[in-house]
Amino acid sequence: MDADSTVPFLTGLLIFLVFASAYFSSSETSMMSLNRYRLKHLVRQKHHGAMRVSRLLEAPDKLLGVILIGNNFVNLLSASIATSIAIQVFGNPETVLTTVVLTLVILIFAEITPKTIAALHPERIAYPSSLLLVVLLKVLYPLVWMANRVSHLLIRAFGINSVAGNDHQLSPEELRTVVHESAQMIPAQGQGMLLNVLDLEKVTVNDILVPRSEITGIDLEDDVNDILTQIGNTQHTRLPVYKKDIDHVVGVLHMRSVGKLVQSSDINREDITRELDPPYFIPESTPLHTQLFNFQSNRKRLAFVVDEYGDIKGIITLEDILEEIVGEFTTDIADSSLDVHPQADGTYLIDGTATLREINRALDWELDSDTAKTLNGLIVENLESIPDSPVGLQMGEYFAEIVQVKDNLIKTARMWRQPAAEPDHESDG
Incomplete structure (x- = not known):
């Protein structure tokens, strides 16, 4: 076969190898981008693609091993074929030009584009690609095992545990973030109830x-x-x-x-x-x-x-506990605002026995309830005494003016919030 007849064949083979590289690149990104909880759900639903992917992800070192071996093999073979084509077309290797062109082709068509698509649609890529990956893992298992063995020895040499558990458990705060991010799929009321359930372990009966x-x-x-x-x-x-x-x-x-x-x-x-x-x-x-x-x-x-x-x-x-989850059962506005009374000037008359949690929830405030539980307790704690006459005090960005004191108890206080002023950068210097 003369040189002219092999160029089309080698060009076709090079195109095939670029697509093969794109396959490995997209497979790696899609496998790592899958939503693990949706994957577990689909496994329980007996989804064949999800079950296949789940088995592959049980041994991520083997999965990454076969993907990287395949990807590096086709990329090296692509470089060799591109060099051979350059020799036949130009009469010399033209190493620099060949390297630049092949790098751009691999970068655009075999890396950036397929990985971007896989990151956007991981399930569409991962489930079909797992069919070939299962076969390749069986065929290349000796090579994958040897590569992983050497890799594990190197990892241990650096003092890293190579058998670390694949823990996908979510902490309460992480789960709270998931609920916040699911706002488009969960109604606002349901979202609030889920967040309130997460708060139950942080709140005591006191x-x-x-x-x-x-x-x-x-x-x-x-x-x-x-x-x-x-x-x-x-x-x-x-x-x-x-x-x-x-x-x-x-x-x-x-x-x-x-x-x-x-x-x-x-x-x-x-x-x-x-x-x-x-x-x-x-x-x-x-x-x-x-x-x-x-x-x-x-x-x-x-x-x-x-x-x-x-x-x-x-x-x-x-x-009382159920109301912490679903909100107040009463629909009577008068009942729901017995302790907090908004005034025309923007302040609030608040009963001293009102709990700080109730005030924070009604006004979307953040009064400190770590030690004191009622408004009376918070004011007395800050004053360090029981006032015998109307006084005012500031607690961070919150202001309180005692209106009525009776039987050593603050019966009513006027409160308002003054947000902290933004720093004036223009006046600096």
Whole structure:
């Protein structure tokens, strides 16, 4: 075969090798760009391409080995053929020109373009290409094994563990980022609920409890008629029952049990006591996600929160935890803004017993709730004393003006937010 007849053949072979290089390059990028969680989902759905790719990714060193061996082989063979074509066409190697032209061809058609396409559409490339990769891995296995063996020895020489686990577990913060990035696929309400679920482990029952000063309950030492009137007017499903004060709680009365009582013409305290469920006590440091499980396992809906001394700090209900996930159940605007009252001048009148979490959620603020849990506690903590007259203070970018103090408790405060001013770079120098 003369030189003129071999040039078209070699040119066709060179084009084929460029496409082969593009195949290996796109295969590598697509395999590494696959969404691992979508891949696992498709594997559970018995998707053949996903199952094949998943098996390849179980040994990434072998997968990369066969891809790089194939890619380097076709690139070196392409260089040899390009040199042979140059010799036959120009009569001499023309090394520099051949190298420049071949480098541009490989870079554009076998690297940048296929890798860009593979990064944009990894599934379309990875699943079909895995068919040939499985075959090549079997054919080239001895060579792949030897190359990986040498590579592992070199890695160990540098003190790196070559058998590190392929951990794709997400931390809560990473999962939070995934939820944020999925805004186009998840409705805003569902996105907020998922984020609230992630927050449950960071929030304790102490953060959302109803403080003891606000507990509505039945004092068995009251007159029976007053007790019945209170039961008839209550808006709660369950009422704590105690003697004299909440520290002497004896149980919880469910309103469905009241039906049995009203059928009796003569109701006394003993009748009420017999219908009580035993009190359920929990420590104040219990995380919300743990308490949600405890409510379920113990079949309880109301718990008394106690501090380290065993004193009752407040109560928490199952509905309180669910509201942390789905938001307030009430649709009454007046109910949802009992503690925070916007004013015409842009400030807010806030009840001192309002929790900082409630204020932050209602106003999208970031008041520090690490130590103090209520507005009263936060102001007293910053003042380091209980004010006996109206005073004002600044807490970072938040301002508070005490409006009313009663019984050593800040009843009402006026608050507003003054964002930190941007630094004036023009005045520098």
